[in-house]
Amino acid sequence: DAGIxxxxxxxxTETGTPVTLRCHQTENHxxxxxxxxxxxxxxxxxxxxxxxxxxxxxEVSDGYSVSRSKTEDFLLTLExxxxxxxxxxxxxxxxxxxxxxxxxxxxxxxxxxxxx
Amino acid sequence: xxxxxQDPGPLSVPEGAIVSLNCTYSNSAxxxxxxxxxxxxxxxxxxxxxxxxxxxxxxxFTAQVDKxxxxxxxxxxxxxxxxxxxxxxxxSAPQGTYxxxxxxxxxxxxxx
Numbered sequence: 001d002a003g004i005x006x007x008x009x010x011x012x013t014e015t016g017t018p019v020t021l022r023c024h025q026t027e028n029h030x031x032x033x034x035x036x037x038x039x040x041x042x043x044x045x046x047x048x049x050x051x052x053x054x055x056x057x058x059e060v061s062d063g064y065s066v067s068r069s070k071t072e073d074f075l076l077t078l079e080x081x082x083x084x085x086x087x088x089x090x091x092x093x094x095x096x097x098x099x100x101x102x103x104x105x106x107x108x109x110x111x112x113x114x115x116x
Numbered sequence: 117x118x119x120x121x122q123d124p125g126p127l128s129v130p131e132g133a134i135v136s137l138n139c140t141y142s143n144s145a146x147x148x149x150x151x152x153x154x155x156x157x158x159x160x161x162x163x164x165x166x167x168x169x170x171x172x173x174x175x176x177f178t179a180q181v182d183k184x185x186x187x188x189x190x191x192x193x194x195x196x197x198x199x200x201x202x203x204x205x206x207x208s209a210p211q212g213t214y215x216x217x218x219x220x221x222x223x224x225x226x227x228x
Contacts, residue, residue: 042220103148107159
């Protein structure tokens with residue numbers, strides 16, 4: 001396992017409420033990613049981070065914000081959840097081999113979010 | 117047009133069959149190619165990783181890249197029921213953000 005945990009693993013919330021998902025890694029890697037996975041769309045990048053306080057937008061960033069105040073934690077916030085944000089959310093870190101970064105990514109177990 | 121196209125299946129084969137999974141892509145800058153396996157309600161796990169063109173073999177799995185045709189394949193020999201999962205291809209370019217571009221995944225069922 002790549003040492004990635006996500007919390008919570010399941011969440012049901014109501015439209016309009018704020019939601020924060022947490023990703024925690026023990027690999028001390030600079031690069032971290034948030035994806036959502038939906039049927040017919042595969043994995044789509046929401047935001048990514050290349051260091052503490054360094055983040056950038058991905059393909060589907062509207063309605064989401066992120067923060068990274070420590071290397072090990074990457075938070076994804078839905079400021080005002082909508083039903084279209086019902087999805088499975090995965091966190092990932094960039095892979096390493098022999099101490100060097102590779103172009104692979106390793107994924108966490110996912111958070112299943114339902115917005116009613 | 118999506119940058120990475122993958123037949124979603126589903127694909128159903130008998131145990132012991134050879135399985136061929138494929139992706140096509142449009143961006144000629146892609147140099148790194150990956151296959152991920154995802155079991156139901158789990159995160160994707162890296163299965164194979166190749167750079168540029170050619171073949172790579174790991175046990176029953178062979179990854180093949182044909183950059184001239186912008187086509188990658190994953191072959192599974194002697195398929196087992198435990199291979200039943202969704203297989204995702206992914207690729208990236210060597211410069212820039214190191215972000216991955218994923219196919220939508222092919223769902224495979226191996227019938228005992």
